[in-house]
Amino acid sequence: MPSRNSILADLHTIDDPEMPISIVDLGLIERVEILPHPPNGTADHADVEIDILPTFVGCPALDMIRDLVRKKLAAREDIDKVKVNFLFDPPWSVDRISEAGRDRLKEHGVTVPEQGSRLPVHDVPKLTTQVRTSAVPCPFCESRSTYLDSPFGPTRCRMIYYCDACRNSFEHMKRL
Amino acid sequence: MPIAEHLKPSLIELLLAAADDKLMLGHRNSDWTGLGPILEEDIAFSSLAQDEIAHAQALYEFLSPIAGKDENELAFGRTAEEYRCATIVEPHDEFDWAAAITRQFFCDHFDQLRFRRLAQSNHKPLADLARRIGAEEQVHIDHADSWMRRLGRGTTEAKQRVQKALDQLAPLAVTLFEPVDGEPALVKDGLYPELDRQPMFELWRREVDAVLKDAGLSATFTDVDPNRKGGRRGVHTRAFGELLDEMCEVYRIEPGAKW
Numbered sequence: 001m002p003s004r005n006s007i008l009a010d011l012h013t014i015d016d017p018e019m020p021i022s023i024v025d026l027g028l029i030e031r032v033e034i035l036p037h038p039p040n041g042t043a044d045h046a047d048v049e050i051d052i053l054p055t056f057v058g059c060p061a062l063d064m065i066r067d068l069v070r071k072k073l074a075a076r077e078d079i080d081k082v083k084v085n086f087l088f089d090p091p092w093s094v095d096r097i098s099e100a101g102r103d104r105l106k107e108h109g110v111t112v113p114e115q116g117s118r119l120p121v122h123d124v125p126k127l128t129t130q131v132r133t134s135a136v137p138c139p140f141c142e143s144r145s146t147y148l149d150s151p152f153g154p155t156r157c158r159m160i161y162y163c164d165a166c167r168n169s170f171e172h173m174k175r176l
Numbered sequence: 177m178p179i180a181e182h183l184k185p186s187l188i189e190l191l192l193a194a195a196d197d198k199l200m201l202g203h204r205n206s207d208w209t210g211l212g213p214i215l216e217e218d219i220a221f222s223s224l225a226q227d228e229i230a231h232a233q234a235l236y237e238f239l240s241p242i243a244g245k246d247e248n249e250l251a252f253g254r255t256a257e258e259y260r261c262a263t264i265v266e267p268h269d270e271f272d273w274a275a276a277i278t279r280q281f282f283c284d285h286f287d288q289l290r291f292r293r294l295a296q297s298n299h300k301p302l303a304d305l306a307r308r309i310g311a312e313e314q315v316h317i318d319h320a321d322s323w324m325r326r327l328g329r330g331t332t333e334a335k336q337r338v339q340k341a342l343d344q345l346a347p348l349a350v351t352l353f354e355p356v357d358g359e360p361a362l363v364k365d366g367l368y369p370e371l372d373r374q375p376m377f378e379l380w381r382r383e384v385d386a387v388l389k390d391a392g393l394s395a396t397f398t399d400v401d402p403n404r405k406g407g408r409r410g411v412h413t414r415a416f417g418e419l420l421d422e423m424c425e426v427y428r429i430e431p432g433a434k435w
Contacts, residue, residue, distance in 0.1 A: 056230070057230055057234045057305070058229075058233045060226075087304075088308045091308055150220060151315050152216070152319075160216075174315070176312060
């Protein structure tokens with residue numbers, strides 16, 4: 001019988017197709033359901049059902065994530081069928097990203113809003129008079145002399161900030 | 177709550193209108209990829225296009241089991257008369273930046289209200305999806321509003337050009353509010369409830385006017401004509417036909433092809 005922990009360990013080896021972070025650390029996995037069969041007592045096999053929360057509606061990486069999850073789990077001797085569901089309740093949020101995940105993203109120049117923080121009003125880009133300090137510390141030099149350069153970035157879940165201190169641009173995960 | 181059988185045809189109309197608006201707007205936005213006036217806006221319009229088309233896709237997927245067609249067929253396999261998008265998303269902006277921003281501004285404020293209404297739907301799967309789409313739309317609103325202010329308070333030329341775009345597009349903006357057939361029943365049943373029992377057009381006009389006033393701009397809107405035979409009833413402009421032909425060119429070579 002597959003255990004929940006061993007399934008999560010397998011899922012942990014799958015990286016998000018667009019970012020250097022495991023789908024578990026990104027907080028995509030909402031539920032792991034193990035359905036043993038035969039259902040009475042002696043089952044050593046099971047089907048599994050995984051509920052995944054998309055970061056964004058219609059994220060282009062979703063089909064790939066579903067395939068990777070299916071392939072990984074179906075390769076196990078003790079798992080037969082794998083079903084993947086995408087749900088919007090509860091909604092995914094940046095607060096679901098684990099500490100390890102935050103560290104890993106930061107190494108790659110992507111910062112994550114602080115736990116429970118709200119998007120400060122002054123971080124809405126003021127195109128006429130840009131406020132050049134923000135609540136978002138630079139992942140490279142820790143300075144707060146940063147500003148939101150664009151609320152749109154390389155993927156739909158990321159924004160672009162610029163650091164005046166070290167003159168690097170960096171990415172920040174979008175809080176909805 | 178499951179969807180009552182007799183309301184399904186009207187719900188299909190309503191959600192096709194939402195999805196078709198977004199699909200067309202997304203395609204118009206994608207024209208700016210590589211041509212945005214500054215790099216940030218090149219990225220912004222490409223992202224807006226991705227958002228709108230992704231939202232359209234999610235709505236077609238939601239509709240798929242109700243309409244009995246797969247999402248690609250819904251997006252690309254219909255005749256022009258079967259589309260329900262409003263007239264404002266149809267004309268090309270002729271690469272006039274002021275027109276592109278103004279169109280986005282009108283449509284974003286409309287969409288935010290539309291998805292706030294759907295988020296209060298008594299059909300939970302629809303409400304969950306709508307709440308998520310609405311949250312993603314907030315960035316669009318901030319973007320459009322800040323550009324209206326920037327252009328309105330900018331140089332004389334900037335102000336003149338955005339005011340001209342407002343004058344041209346305001347009469348088309350009201351086409352967003354033309355109802356689909358059967359809409360009153362959806363409101364009454366709670367699938368598409370009103371916000372605070374107020375007409376959406378008034379809420380929208382108040383929001384839009386507040387931003388325009390702050391930007392030193394103005395727009396005059398005529399009343400919505402609920403009986404007009406426009407996009408919501410499948411009557412489209414020539415520009416729509418051209419866009420549709422371009423958009424569906426690949427699909428029509430081999431309908432149902434698997435990629």
